[in-house]
Amino acid sequence: MNDAAGATGRDWLTSTWPFVHAHLPSVPAQVIEVGCGSSGGFVPALQSAGYQAIGVDPEAPEGPEYRRIEFERHDGVEPVDAVVACTSLHHVADLDEVVDRISSTLVPGGGLVVLEWAWERFDEATARWCFARIAATDVDHGWLSHHRDEWLASSAPWGSYLQGWAREHRLHSASDVIAALANRFDTQLLTPCAYLFPDLEDTSEADEQAATDAGVIQATGVRYVGSLRSA
Numbered sequence: 001m002n003d004a005a006g007a008t009g010r011d012w013l014t015s016t017w018p019f020v021h022a023h024l025p026s027v028p029a030q031v032i033e034v035g036c037g038s039s040g041g042f043v044p045a046l047q048s049a050g051y052q053a054i055g056v057d058p059e060a061p062e063g064p065e066y067r068r069i070e071f072e073r074h075d076g077v078e079p080v081d082a083v084v085a086c087t088s089l090h091h092v093a094d095l096d097e098v099v100d101r102i103s104s105t106l107v108p109g110g111g112l113v114v115l116e117w118a119w120e121r122f123d124e125a126t127a128r129w130c131f132a133r134i135a136a137t138d139v140d141h142g143w144l145s146h147h148r149d150e151w152l153a154s155s156a157p158w159g160s161y162l163q164g165w166a167r168e169h170r171l172h173s174a175s176d177v178i179a180a181l182a183n184r185f186d187t188q189l190l191t192p193c194a195y196l197f198p199d200l201e202d203t204s205e206a207d208e209q210a211a212t213d214a215g216v217i218q219a220t221g222v223r224y225v226g227s228l229r230s231a
């Protein structure tokens, strides 16, 4: 996707699927993906792994396994065993409403697996590290090229540019997303992770992790697993 809002695409989904899969209940189980995106997100992988899966997103593909509507406006779902949300919660209009809705969509003790982008940690050093690794063949002008060009055109300090962009797009920070989840879920796992590598040339997940470990860049991905707290 090219809306300057972060990494998506098959490489990202392929690299994060093992984490998602490892934290789902055993099959048979029902899973809803909130914000599966126009490519269908994890729904095909979920189905191949034996789950009954539905993807809910206004931009979802056509098909019986997709609902093209905002998750909080989607009715008539039987409680499911698990919910997955991959870089979608920072986009929703009303975070608490969506988290409440996820809670009411789950069976008691149901599981939640979230991947998020901590855009608030995308500092200037991290941005410059990325901009130096944008593929020369980035002909379709991906989200990182977009940020580089918009920032240079703005003549603003990176921090002001980033905050202005996030405000304009009404993005929730990852820390606000995690805080909203903590109201309803018991946290089982919360860890930073690599996020940028799928959009960088000749840069693996291990390369990004090494740069993070060396303190050169910030980890801008977040992995979260929670279970629905009993009322």
Ligand SMILES: C[S@@+](CC[C@H](N)C(=O)[O-])C[C@H]1O[C@@H](n2cnc3c(N)ncnc32)[C@H](O)[C@@H]1O
Pocket (backbone or CB within 6 Å): 001, 005, 006, 007, 008, 009, 013, 034, 035, 036, 037, 038, 041, 056, 057, 058, 059, 069, 070, 071, 072, 085, 086, 087, 088, 089, 091, 092, 093, 098
């Ligand atoms: C960055 S994309 C992520 C797509 C996909 N999960 C992936 O990782 O490739 C964010 C998606 O969240 C969706 N979205 C935003 N608000 C939503 C809502 N209230 N309910 C469902 N999806 C929503 C957008 O339409 C968009 O497809």
